[in-house]
Amino acid sequence: MASEESLHLRLELVAPAGLVFEGDCEMVVLPAATGEIGILPQHAPLVAQLNIGRLRALRADGEWLTFAVAEGFAKVQFNKVIVLADAAEEASQIDIERVRRSIERATQRLEMYHQGTVPEGDYVDPYREQLALRRARNRLKVAGVPEK
16 A cells, blocks of 8 residues: 555745745646656656746645746656746746736847847847747746736
């Protein structure tokens, strides 16, 4: 018979600013580079590259927690899932107005770049701005808010 401990996963979600979430879960769904990966207790050891996307965790009480995550890595071993992400935010904590300002800023900077109207002394990196747009749009999607 499986022990009570083996029926849960320990999830540690870490971003550069520190620990975003730590707790026991019954299942974790990761936005891996190869597609979504569902992790259950006693999963084989795994290291996966993460894409910008939605990380979900099913808690023991049946509640799903949802996080917007940026690129990073996940390690699964000994019923523990450690996620190191460039950014991570719980869906209910997403500041929608801040996200919309990020989208507007990145869009304006990309337009300036493509039109050749970047002010002298300013530098626009189109890759960085596209990445900012993808991250912001993901945060809106995870929060369940349309982009407009």
